[in-house]
């Protein structure tokens with residue numbers, strides 16, 4: 058007995074230390090220039106300290122010098138995967154401030170575009186998720202399907218990612234005559250492809266081992282850290298702005314807010330796949346019923362907001378995106394603040410990933426669906 | 435015994451899901467005609483961009499070397515990043531009045547973010563978006579272009 | 595000098611005899627060794643490059659792409675161009691590395707690969723070393739490679755490399771066991787560890803057919819464990835790109851990196867060749883017991899073609915795994931080995947022994 062005790066004491070004397078690893082700013086799995094300072098004990102992650110700001114571009118400050126239509130085009134460059142939602146948030150904010158009511162046609166088209174962006178964003182997230190876990194083929198299948206959506210954007214908006222399709226008071230152009238047909242064709246094809254996603258990844262036993270019961274986030278933590286979007290809903294945080302503060306055509310469509318309380322990586326994964334089905338469902342309800350009418354209301358040449366503070370939030374693909382404008386009555390805002398979902402989501406990473414392995418850290422980070430310019434703006 | 439049964443079941447189930455995945459990738463492997471990629475420089479002839487594609491700002495001229503630009507400078511005001519510089523001049527009209535006209539419509543392609551705001555704002559529709567997307571040049575100065583062609587003048591009947 | 599594409603024994607024997615006539619025995623040995631060495635070098639370089647090309651094309655096909663298309667017809671010369679590029683690149687030695695070990699590691703890996711190649715029977719008479727413990731030898735030398743990986747990871751003075759190397763160490767040591775045990779299963783059936791005897795034993799039917807279910811299970815386990823031993827996806831933890839950038843060879847550049855790269859592909863070839871030799875009849879043609887005319891037609895295809903066709907098939911399977919599955923986590927890899935493959939393997943050996951004892955396989 059005494060002998061065993063001695064052995065235990067002597068192992069205590071072996072000095073083990075945590076060591077720091079810089080994941081990033083150049084690292085394949087951070088999808089951009091994000092730096093995670095990870096302290097490790099062997100393979101086990103002990104603490105994660107994200108360092109942001111490597112591609113901070115000062116968009117908020119730039120906004121103070123330019124007019125409102127020009128601000129919209131800058132928001133394309135923040136979360137470039139949900140450019141439409143970002144555009145729309147600013148446009149809606151300006152419209153609300155001026156109390157402009159846009160025609161129904163605009164609302165419908167905006168909503169369809171939002172949901173197409175959400176689909177495109179989730180597709181890209183899906184391929185990257187697979188790639189982070191080492192299933193490289195998913196990357197190409199996701200991109201293949203996303204290509205159709207980008208084509209739709211390109212035909213109607215003139216650009217594939219930095220669409221800049223919204224203006225205060227409406228849209229840049231009317232939809233292209235082919236738009237409805239293309240969208241319907243795409244939906245028909247994508248509905249056959251989405252089950253393939255499930256077969257390739259969702260059901261795969263290796264994948265399930267990697268994400269099931271990994272990276273738990275409790276409801277309290279989700280609310281405390283402001284984790285929104287599918288990541289927050291995975292923890293049971295009902296935070297879908299489309300439901301709680303409907304804007305554009307969302308009041309007119311039927312859809313479900315997908316919620317789950319388990320809060321692990323797989324739930325976050327599954328909710329995004331289910332959201333894709335919901336998006337398809339929403340677009341299907343709208344695409345045949347786009348009302349006739351103008352695609353924009355006439356606005357003044359120089360848009361000036363009344364003095365005051367204005368806030369508008371929308372549901373971007375990653376969570377709640379908010380625009381806060383302080384105006385002093387000039388044509389430029391006094392101050393603009395963007396509440397980007399990625400920023401809040403990123404900082405909950407430590408809560409989720411501490412105690413897991415490095416490989417899990419990568420998987421958990423994927424389920425948060427981070428876009429670095431969205432974090433750094 | 436039950437545990438053993440469970441064990442065997444998990445093994446078979448796991449293998450089953452793996453085979454499902456392999457079925458998907460395999461089905462694409464054996465249908466090589468379903469390739470989705472394009473051979474880019476080779477397909478230049480057939481590659482056509484959509485009409486609305488925003489490749490660069492151009493100023494169309496008609497066969498008499500006339501354009502629609504009045505030199506009003508609204509596009510310059512609307513550009514968020516100063517990609518457009520309007521150098522205007524005054525010309526004498528036939529009835530002896532002084533009138534503003536465009537001298538140089540300078541466009542910095544390297545700074546442009548293709549936001550379409552200038553095109554949208556132009557009152558006469560003098561500038562539009564071109565579909566050219568191969569913008570690589572050896573020298574950065576080549577990215578600064580003068581959109582109105584030398585010797586061009588404003589078309590008849592364009593009102594400010 | 596007789597040349598027979600069905601049997602190389604005569605050719606090699608004639609060569610040996612004619613050398614002996616003209617030279618002293620020592621000289622003969624030296625010349626023969628040189629010839630063999632050059633042959634292997636050429637084979638490794640060319641076949642390795644071809645495998646890289648094949649992998650890129652195969653993965654492109656899985657992903658609905660075309661793969662390399664620019665250099666040469668359908669990009670055939672692409673990997674050669676890449677290789678030349680790697681040859682010309684600067685060899686970077688990062689600060690703080692253990693220079694001797696750092697430079698040694700690629701060679702250890704290459705040497706292990708070369709040694710394992712030596713016993714592979716390509717065709718009748720086309721085998722450099724025909725040990726009576728051939729199978730044992732292959733499993734033994736193939737684990738030398740892990741020393742190279744560990745040294746590379748340790749000496750690079752990089753945390754990513756070290757983690758990658760440690761992972762690889764744990765993984766290869768565990769999977770060695772499964773590889774050996776599944777080979778043991780087949781040795782029970784074959785009754786010999788000499789590779790030429792094993793191949794010869796499959797003249798009338800390949801072992802995978804002869805051995806019924808146990809052989810099939812052993813084959814699947816061998817494939818899985820073999821993939822794991824070569825550090826290929828889904829077991830590519832050692833270089834897990836999304837986690838460890840490039841794992842143990844993060845710090846290597848130029849030709850040293852090419853060594854690791856080539857060795858990985860040649861190892862894949864060795865695993866496939868072993869699978870073919872032990873399970874799929876080596877260079878033996880496909881024979882079915884009573885179909886005389888069919889067997890006769892099959893005999894016309896030269897053994898070398900048979901060998902490479904089968905190897906190609908197995909390699910394709912391994913590539914298929916890699917391009918479909920996500921990567922496992924390090925503890926899951928060990929779970930898979932110790933909780934699934936090893937017990938199944940042990941039961942399988944028992945089953946195989948029963949089959950052999952009851953003479954069910956004849």
Ligand code: SF4
Pocket residue numbers: 491512513514515516517518545546547548549550551552553
């Ligand atoms: S497209 Fe936008 S950035 Fe480019 S010149 Fe016009 S207004 Fe300026």
Ligand code: SF4
Pocket residue numbers: 502503504505506507508509510520536555556557558559560561
């Ligand atoms: S291009 Fe249009 S907006 Fe610009 S100066 Fe000419 S007329 Fe005015």
